[in-house]
Amino acid sequence: MLILKCIQSKKILCTISNNIGALSSIRKISNAKEINVKGKYDIIIAGGGMVGCALACAMGKNPLLSQLKVLLLEGSPNKKFEFKPEYSNRVVALNGKTKSLMNSLKVWEHVENMRLQPVRYMQVWDACSDALISFSSSEIFDDDLAYIVENDVLLEAINKELKSKDVKNVEIVYGAKIGGYELAKDDSPRNIVKMSNGDNYICDLLANLK
Numbered sequence: 001m002l003i004l005k006c007i008q009s010k011k012i013l014c015t016i017s018n019n020i021g022a023l024s025s026i027r028k029i030s031n032a033k034e035i036n037v038k039g040k041y042d043i044i045i046a047g048g049g050m051v052g053c054a055l056a057c058a059m060g061k062n063p064l065l066s067q068l069k070v071l072l073l074e075g076s077p078n079k080k081f082e083f084k085p086e087y088s089n090r091v092v093a094l095n096g097k098t099k100s101l102m103n104s105l106k107v108w109e110h111v112e113n114m115r116l117q118p119v120r121y122m123q124v125w126d127a128c129s130d131a132l133i134s135f136s137s138s139e140i141f142d143d144d145l146a147y148i149v150e151n152d153v154l155l156e157a158i159n160k161e162l163k164s165k166d167v168k169n170v171e172i173v174y175g176a177k178i179g180g181y182e183l184a185k186d187d188s189p190r191n192i193v194k195m196s197n198g199d200n201y202i203c204d205l206l207a208n209l210k
């Protein structure tokens, strides 16, 4: 799984709404009164897995987005990470592009300080014939082909940076179970994230990564 690819391909449900005129502002206020609005954000990221947290971290560290209020909603509780000597069997294969992204976020150094396994040679066989293809890191100027990283190690590494002092505009709510969405329409310009407990969050941009 390539985190970078995932961020690009995951469904961004709505884009920043157009200029909101006086009429729609009135509607917005009346909408906000009708429902129990817990908070209003520029961007809400639904799902704090590897991809959601990486996106939140990238947004939090981008100076161009520093004025935006970002909320990350994660359904599970905030569990303390425990680094165990045994390997976890939930792993991802990360390519050089993802490594570059993680490097730019200062996440990669945390991964290296914990645990990763470089892939230097790979052979792939065809299931129906003797055909095979092989890849070697020496063919790509001695760079590694990929890296195998445990999911929880990568998530912990991303969270270290996401929760660092470098990220000031991202709020994280754990135990926040999302029940559904009401997406922006002409007569209602904001996206509404409906929580299972009855709370609602409002945002301009919603990224569904759960």
Ligand SMILES: Cc1cc2nc3c(=O)[nH]c(=O)nc-3n(C[C@H](O)[C@H](O)[C@H](O)COP(=O)(O)OP(=O)(O)OC[C@H]3O[C@@H](n4cnc5c(N)ncnc54)[C@H](O)[C@@H]3O)c2cc1C
Residues within 6 Å of the ligand: 001, 002, 006, 046, 047, 048, 049, 050, 051, 052, 073, 074, 075, 076, 090, 091, 092, 093, 176, 177, 178, 179, 209, 210
């Ligand atoms: C059994 C299994 C084995 C896999 N093996 C591999 C593998 O070997 N290699 C590989 O590359 N990929 C593997 N995958 C896929 C890999 O797990 C995913 O590609 C990866 O986890 C995607 O990360 P993500 O952040 O998009 O999603 P997730 O890690 O699934 O994160 C989604 C987050 O959203 C949260 N969430 C979900 N619903 C709600 C809700 N209603 N409200 C609020 N929060 C919510 C979840 O708690 C979770 O934290 C496997 C998946 C499974 C299920």
